[in-house]
Amino acid sequence: MKIAIAGAGAMGSRFALMLAQAGNNVLMIDGWQAHIDAIKANGLQANYNGEEVVVKIPIVSQTEVPSDEKFELIILFTKAMQLESMLQSIKGIIDQNTKVLCLLNGIGHEDIIEKFVPMENIFIGNTMWTAGLEGPGKAKLFGEGYLELQNLGENSEDNAKEIADVLSEAKLDARYSENIRYSIYKKACVNGTMNGLCTLLDANMASVGATSTIKVMCQLIVKEFASVADKEGVKLNQDEVLELIYGSFNPETIGLHYPSMHQDLIKNKRLTEIDYINGVISRKGIKYGIPTPYCDFLTQLIHAKEEIMEAK
Structure with missing residues (x-):
């Protein structure tokens, strides 16, 4: 082809x-x-x-x-x-x-x-x-x-x-x-946790996954994604999504990987896609009247990091 x-x-x-x-x-x-x-x-x-x-x-x-x-x-x-x-x-x-x-x-x-x-x-x-x-x-x-x-x-x-x-x-x-929209929302949850957190913490997925706070952070972020998805007719199974995220911590599979956002900002000083991952959940949260404080904060932190690093 x-x-x-x-x-x-x-x-x-x-x-x-x-x-x-x-x-x-x-x-x-x-x-x-x-x-x-x-x-x-x-x-x-x-x-x-x-x-x-x-x-x-x-x-x-x-x-x-x-x-x-x-x-x-x-x-x-x-x-x-x-x-x-x-x-x-x-x-x-x-x-x-x-x-x-x-x-x-x-x-x-x-x-x-x-x-x-x-x-x-x-x-x-x-x-x-x-x-x-x-x-x-x-x-x-x-x-x-x-x-x-x-x-x-x-x-x-x-x-x-x-x-x-x-x-x-x-x-x-x-x-x-x-039902690709379900799969896209599920993948967006992985990006919405791992991309921002690995970038802010300057660590790969295995290292972030080994922290004592990671599961609580992931649960709260995924809850926001699921609440927005529900308004769009996508019923996310949060336990299934969290299991997928936790599986990415394994250093013997993909845990040693640095997500694309880390590669863009930390390694290459490029602007990130945060507005199209956590940022879109923030915008949709406003539209649907759903609080999304974790996605809001992650988006703001990444933009602040972009400014500090003079990303282009």
Whole structure:
């Protein structure tokens, strides 16, 4: 399949590498010039579960996307705050047959995507894979994962299942979901706890998980997510969500991972996606008249940290 990865950071690099290794025609699109230059010069270098691999994958800047090519599938991995500008940049490679799969962290991205893509071609999902960047063009990929996806448009279920098959053939373990919004809220709870706390505490998930206060903090944050989700017809099983979060503390699986927000802010001094994770729960809490003090405070603390670190 001819696939474009729009947002070729850590997770985009994982998907590009695995899809290319499975024989797909992959193009990476990104906005970080040093990353682009490194991959053009040396290929995508990765520590892949302890094995050093190099895969030659074409990559272009989002300002230089070829308008004469069309793609069967575009997978969105850009940062949430950069989504609309990315879609504006790549609209020339989208036609009436292009399927667009959004795997961004956070909630509600389809509201932006449908400005560029008809609803029947929009697919949303969430992934439990992890990835990191050790520098421009160098990815660290470890552990196992899976992803779930679903069509937004009516009568697009077969297309969703075809996309899942292509991803699974690349060993990404993709599953069709009958209730993707539940899965997205569940993943958002993981991001809403681990991303902010690991960033503020400057620690990986195992270290944060070993603290005496972590379970109480997670319970209170998840309760806020669940209260907002309930207003939108999503009934979260809080015990199931907390079990998923606690499972991420295991150093023998993904516990040694630093979440993407930590990588962005602490490592690279980049602005974070907090407004699209805890921040969106705060905004929806105001809308529905639900107190969300923990999400409010986490959002404010991360923004304060961004200012202190002069993130851009």
